[in-house]
Amino acid sequence: MQPKHAISLALLCFSLTQLKAQTGPGSVESKNKQEQVNLVKLNLTALALKNYSFQYERTLNRKVSVALGVRTMPSTTLPFKNAIVKQVGDDDADTKNTIENFKLSNFSLTPEVRIYLSKKGYGRGFYLAPFYRYASFKTSTLNFDYEGAGTSGTISLSGKLTANTGGLMLGAQWPLSKRLSLDWWILGPHYGSGTGEFTGKTSHTMTAEEQNDLRNQLNDLDIPLTDKTVTVNANGATLKLDGPWGGIRSGILLGFKF
Numbered sequence: 001m002q003p004k005h006a007i008s009l010a011l012l013c014f015s016l017t018q019l020k021a022q023t024g025p026g027s028v029e030s031k032n033k034q035e036q037v038n039l040v041k042l043n044l045t046a047l048a049l050k051n052y053s054f055q056y057e058r059t060l061n062r063k064v065s066v067a068l069g070v071r072t073m074p075s076t077t078l079p080f081k082n083a084i085v086k087q088v089g090d091d092d093a094d095t096k097n098t099i100e101n102f103k104l105s106n107f108s109l110t111p112e113v114r115i116y117l118s119k120k121g122y123g124r125g126f127y128l129a130p131f132y133r134y135a136s137f138k139t140s141t142l143n144f145d146y147e148g149a150g151t152s153g154t155i156s157l158s159g160k161l162t163a164n165t166g167g168l169m170l171g172a173q174w175p176l177s178k179r180l181s182l183d184w185w186i187l188g189p190h191y192g193s194g195t196g197e198f199t200g201k202t203s204h205t206m207t208a209e210e211q212n213d214l215r216n217q218l219n220d221l222d223i224p225l226t227d228k229t230v231t232v233n234a235n236g237a238t239l240k241l242d243g244p245w246g247g248i249r250s251g252i253l254l255g256f257k258f
Contacts, residue, residue, distance in 0.1 A: 036257035039123060041183055045251040046071065049079045051106070055183075055253060057114070062121035067129070069110035075103050075138070101141050108135035110249075112169065123181070123257075129169040131249075133190055137161045142198055144217050144237075148209035153202060155214065155237060161196030163245040173255075181255035188249030194241070201236035 043053035050073055057067040078084060081099060088096045110133045118125025140158035167190025173183045206214070215232040218239055226243030 036179075037123075038258050039181060039183075039255040040258075041181075041253040041255035043071075043251045043253050049073075050076050053251070055110075057123065057255075059123050063116050065114045065116070065123055067112050067114060069108075069112070071106070071108040071110070073104070073106045075105040075140075077103055097145075098143050101143055102139065103141045104137060104139050106135065106137045108133055110134075123173055124175060126170070126172045129171065129188070131167055131169060131188070131190070133163075133165045133167070133192075135163045135165070137163075137196075139198070142200075144214060146206070146210050146214040146217065148207045148213065151207065151210060153204065153206070153210065155200045155202050157198040157200040157237065157239060159196060159198030159239075161194055161241065163192060163194035165190040165192030165245060165247070167191065167249070169249055175257075179257050181257055183253040183255055185249055185251045185253070189246070190249065191244065191246040194243065194245030196241040198239045198241075199236065205234045206232075 037059040039055075039057040041055045041057065043051070043055070046053035051071055052073065053069065053071040055067055055069040057065050059065045078099065085096055085099055088099065090096070110131055112129045112131035114127045114129040116123070116125055116127045138158075138160045140156070142157040142159075143154055144157070145152065145154050167188055169188035170186045171184055171188070172186065173181055175181050211232050211234065214237055215230060218230040218232070218237060219228070221228065221239075223241065223243070226241050229238075229240040229242075231238040231240075
């Protein structure tokens with residue numbers, strides 16, 4: 001699914017919520033006027049990972065709500081970079097240098113449907129939430145050193161990886177006050193596929209020995225279950241990736257009800 005399709009799905013969900021709110025006796029407001037049906041939430045734990053993650057949720061009835069999550073991270077160094085570098089140590093200078101200079105940005109869009117399991121409902125208690133996620137990751141500082149017969153150099157690959165996944169979230173949400181809520185994403189595994197392409201050009205024409213060294217480094221990258229296509233010529237290199245993609249959603253969100 002492309003980003004524009006995900007956005008269309010999100011708009012459809014929003015339209016349905018508007019229709020539901022206007023259907024008279026069957027609407028949420030007519031059944032329970034005291035309940036706030038809209039929640040805007042900030043993912044507090046994502047901030048530690050240099051991500052800005054928000055979610056909008058709208059209650060349709062006692063058992064069901066729809067939500068749309070947006071996550072973004074501006075181009076920045078890896079979270080906990082210093083701790084990772086410390087673990088690598090000084091024995092692997094190339095890996096240490098790559099981590100220190102690596103920068104990454106990302107964006108994701110996550111529509112979901114929530115099914116609340118408790119009797120209270122209306123956005124309270126434990127829930128199950130099937131969801132779809134579109135995610136993209138960009139980098140411009142994937143550095144590789146190469147050597148030849150008495151020569152050496154560095155190439156910086158830049159590119160983008162996109163992934164489409166689906167999953168199921170187990171979570172729980174409680175009111176903290178009339179306007180505030182706490183949403184706990186307990187566990188949300190998701191799985192799908194991802195493709196990426198990263199390219200780079202060298203500042204000089206590489207010799208055959210330098211090309212072979214760079215080609216070997218790229219081919220030696222350990223990426224499980226992923227098809228790699230490596231192309232190296234005298235002026236640069238291209239790395240293409242195609243394979244499964246997955247992850248786990250979790251976090252603590254502070255919500256505002258209205």
